[in-house]
Amino acid sequence: MVKKGNTLKKSAFKDEFEDKPLKTKKSGSKIPLLPSWVSDGRAVKITGIFFVLLGIYLLFAFSSYLFLYFNWAADDLFSTFSFKSILFDTDVEAANWAGRLGAALSILLIKKGFGIAAFLIILVLIVTGIRMAMSISLLPAGKTFRNSLLGLIWLPVALGFIFQNTAYAILGGVTGYQSAHWLQGVLGKTGTAIGLLFTLVAILALAFNMPLELPKRPADPGEEDETDSANVKDFAFPNSKKNSQNVILEDKYNTVEFSVDHGENDLNNPAKPTGEKNIPEKPVSDNGFEKISYTPEPVKPVADVEFTIENQAIEKETVTSDQLPRFTIDTEFDPTLELPNYQYPTLDLLDDYGSGANISVQKDELETNKNRIVDTLANYSIQIDKIKATIGPTVTLYEIIPAPGVRISKIKNLEDDIALSLAAMGIRIIAPIPGKGTIGIEVPNLKPEIVSMKSIMGSERFMDSRYELPFAMGKTIQNEPYIADLTKMPHILMAGATGQGKSVGLNAIITSILYRKHPAQVKFVMIDPKKVELTLFSKIERHFLAKLPDSEEAIITDTRKVVRTLNSLNIEMDNRYDLLKDAQVRNIKEYNVRFVERKLNPLNGHRFLPYLIVVIDEFADLIMTAGKEIEAPLTRLAQLARAIGIHLVIATQRPSVNIITGTIKANFPARIAFRVISKIDSRTILDTGGADQLVGRGDMLLSTGSDLIRLQCAFVDTHEVEKVTEFIGSQRAYPDAYNLPEFADEQDTKEVEFDPSERDELFEDAARLIVQTQQGSTSLLQRKLKLGYNRAGRIIDQLESAGIVGPFEGSKAREVKVANEMALEQFLKDINSDHRGNNIPY
Numbered sequence: 001m002v003k004k005g006n007t008l009k010k011s012a013f014k015d016e017f018e019d020k021p022l023k024t025k026k027s028g029s030k031i032p033l034l035p036s037w038v039s040d041g042r043a044v045k046i047t048g049i050f051f052v053l054l055g056i057y058l059l060f061a062f063s064s065y066l067f068l069y070f071n072w073a074a075d076d077l078f079s080t081f082s083f084k085s086i087l088f089d090t091d092v093e094a095a096n097w098a099g100r101l102g103a104a105l106s107i108l109l110i111k112k113g114f115g116i117a118a119f120l121i122i123l124v125l126i127v128t129g130i131r132m133a134m135s136i137s138l139l140p141a142g143k144t145f146r147n148s149l150l151g152l153i154w155l156p157v158a159l160g161f162i163f164q165n166t167a168y169a170i171l172g173g174v175t176g177y178q179s180a181h182w183l184q185g186v187l188g189k190t191g192t193a194i195g196l197l198f199t200l201v202a203i204l205a206l207a208f209n210m211p212l213e214l215p216k217r218p219a220d221p222g223e224e225d226e227t228d229s230a231n232v233k234d235f236a237f238p239n240s241k242k243n244s245q246n247v248i249l250e251d252k253y254n255t256v257e258f259s260v261d262h263g264e265n266d267l268n269n270p271a272k273p274t275g276e277k278n279i280p281e282k283p284v285s286d287n288g289f290e291k292i293s294y295t296p297e298p299v300k301p302v303a304d305v306e307f308t309i310e311n312q313a314i315e316k317e318t319v320t321s322d323q324l325p326r327f328t329i330d331t332e333f334d335p336t337l338e339l340p341n342y343q344y345p346t347l348d349l350l351d352d353y354g355s356g357a358n359i360s361v362q363k364d365e366l367e368t369n370k371n372r373i374v375d376t377l378a379n380y381s382i383q384i385d386k387i388k389a390t391i392g393p394t395v396t397l398y399e400i401i402p403a404p405g406v407r408i409s410k411i412k413n414l415e416d417d418i419a420l421s422l423a424a425m426g427i428r429i430i431a432p433i434p435g436k437g438t439i440g441i442e443v444p445n446l447k448p449e450i451v452s453m454k455s456i457m458g459s460e461r462f463m464d465s466r467y468e469l470p471f472a473m474g475k476t477i478q479n480e481p482y483i484a485d486l487t488k489m490p491h492i493l494m495a496g497a498t499g500q501g502k503s504v505g506l507n508a509i510i511t512s513i514l515y516r517k518h519p520a521q522v523k524f525v526m527i528d529p530k531k532v533e534l535t536l537f538s539k540i541e542r543h544f545l546a547k548l549p550d551s552e553e554a555i556i557t558d559t560r561k562v563v564r565t566l567n568s569l570n571i572e573m574d575n576r577y578d579l580l581k582d583a584q585v586r587n588i589k590e591y592n593v594r595f596v597e598r599k600l601n602p603l604n605g606h607r608f609l610p611y612l613i614v615v616i617d618e619f620a621d622l623i624m625t626a627g628k629e630i631e632a633p634l635t636r637l638a639q640l641a642r643a644i645g646i647h648l649v650i651a652t653q654r655p656s657v658n659i660i661t662g663t664i665k666a667n668f669p670a671r672i673a674f675r676v677i678s679k680i681d682s683r684t685i686l687d688t689g690g691a692d693q694l695v696g697r698g699d700m701l702l703s704t705g706s707d708l709i710r711l712q713c714a715f716v717d718t719h720e721v722e723k724v725t726e727f728i729g730s731q732r733a734y735p736d737a738y739n740l741p742e743f744a745d746e747q748d749t750k751e752v753e754f755d756p757s758e759r760d761e762l763f764e765d766a767a768r769l770i771v772q773t774q775q776g777s778t779s780l781l782q783r784k785l786k787l788g789y790n791r792a793g794r795i796i797d798q799l800e801s802a803g804i805v806g807p808f809e810g811s812k813a814r815e816v817k818v819a820n821e822m823a824l825e826q827f828l829k830d831i832n833s834d835h836r837g838n839n840i841p842y
Helices: 002-017 042-069 076-080 083-088 099-134 141-162 173-207 221-235 242-250 255-265 271-277 286-294 299-320 359-379 408-412 415-422 453-457 502-516 535-544 559-583 588-596 619-626 628-640 662-666 679-686 718-729 763-773 778-785 789-802 821-838
Strands: 384-391 395-402 428-430 439-444 470-475 481-485 492-495 522-527 611-616 646-652 670-673 699-703 708-713
Touching: 042 099, 099 141, 099 173, 141 173, 359 384, 359 395, 359 415, 415 428, 453 470, 453 481, 453 502, 470 502, 470 699, 492 502, 492 679, 502 535, 502 611, 502 646, 502 708, 502 718, 522 535, 522 559, 535 718, 559 588, 559 611, 559 619, 559 628, 559 646, 619 628, 619 646, 628 646, 628 662, 670 679, 763 778, 763 789, 763 821, 778 789
Parallel strands: 492 646, 492 670, 522 611, 611 646
Antiparallel strands: 384 395, 395 439, 428 439, 470 481, 470 708, 670 699, 699 708
């Protein structure tokens, strides 16, 4: 009877509201209350399918963006595009799998928004869509929305705090990074970490209904029995059954199942099953309400026992702080983190020329030369007590101890006579040998040995060296590898006649540093007026080279750009000295140690400083072309740049006094001389003779200020350099070469009057980009808008004339005078309205 009553009421409701259409006062025609496709649920299903497809689309877009971002191919250009350009600009292609719109949404929600927490939006969309389309509840809708919202708030801040100032900072997005930065300013690093852990525990407690109760003291067995019995007395009811309690624990929200299960168990009461069958249609039974109000209470003791164990586990995690070591902010900064998988070149890329194979063949030659030296000296009544031979790769050193009373000058004057008797060129007499008390006579070998770079690189002395900038130059007369530290030199001046080994010497210095240093630790500035010597290193431009922001090629071959580069290095030097002053340190090594230990704040402008090695070939050609314009900044670098990690390596084939001036020589204590034509050239480069008596083909003298060492330069062939550069160039690199500060010429500082009618087509896009990034840089426009330097420079001039950016300030980016995008849009609107107003005829 109850069922029939309910059916009648339901049909009456339909007759009154569904079958009677509304009448409008105006026309009196019948209009349905809702369209049929809405009332029958089709609109809900269509909306659900749309949500599911939108979630899948965003999943592809987000995944593609992160994959491209960590492979340095992200579509960050779309952050400056308008919605209209994204939809209708067919000239712009996107690498994102989801197209231009997917790239723009990824930038908005991941980079500028919530980082990887944006995937929670996809979860909400898919769960909601499946629930609407298929009436399937994968997860509780309310809990899913609440937990996702909490995740969107907490996760970006936590990731921004953990990965700040690293290549993975995008995982927290701009929102997380700025929030973490604000929290650190308010609470400090320790306070922020504690706050994040507290909010994590609070969110987990809310999400999984965890009780925040401390574990109780274990009671005695007797007390436990009493407590259990007391609990049973408090929560037990005469009519409650275990089955009904279990059903409530499984699904306490499903009141229909509870009523049916209870009705099946309570068979003694015939009236209750009838009322419970009507509950799905009309859940207003008095019995049902009474049972629902009392049944949750027996769950409490079970919940207390179960959650006490979980609460102990949570408390242990909080006490031991297992997650604290994961914060990279507590560890040292790793400058190589951007290229973590970089592999150093291997020795198999170099050739082995059979080093040391000729030593055993020279015994007869040694005996003959010894007898000739003794006979020649005897002819001039010079007696010797002892003679010793030391075999080198190119020359053999004969050390003689003259008899008492023999003057050293007398032996030194016989240099030409000894050369005549030995029938050899390149005889050099060292009288006396410093620190030994002997006189040395260097005689070239008939078959000089080729010293391979592989034998030097593989030596223990090079592999175990702890120098900051170790470079291998060759072998000494004792056949020992010569390894030096460029930071101790600190600059090298190299000279020699054409074809005597200068280019090989430069390749040896550069290659040995490439074998020992990571791209984050050292950069090269290469100047090659000859245009053919250093171009082999162009393959490692994005790894090891530095250049001006407006330069298309890292290897500088234009003499006019050399002046700008040297002045830019002077600006870099001044900027670095300012950083050292703020850090209260005296050199770059101490500064980088403090930065790695996170004692210097990057937000104050501090950064890891790589060494800069300036390699200049054909220096004489530069001096003849530019003269004082090059000498002045170069001299300043030589005088001051040592402490901040800028080192010069200069090579020339004309060591004349008008090329190598006294000012330059005074700041280059380390000098390398290959074979030169005359003694005057030798004295110019070394302040002493001897370079004119070298054999050539890599035979060299190295002066370190106090010592003069004869070396055989290690040979590095062209194909070896190509293999090394190809090995490095094939690996993952930085997006661009290391940018030196911008240097403004006189013509760059001229004021330009702003004429709205002559604005560039990309003027407004460039203005939005600069205001959005708050960086007024020409190189920024080149990279983001894919412009040439000239056009980007003109746009910067127009922006300066319009008052959007400030004037040029050396190495620093221009000041952006517009605070935000809203102010910029109003500014552009005013400019456009003024321009149109001026063209309206009155």
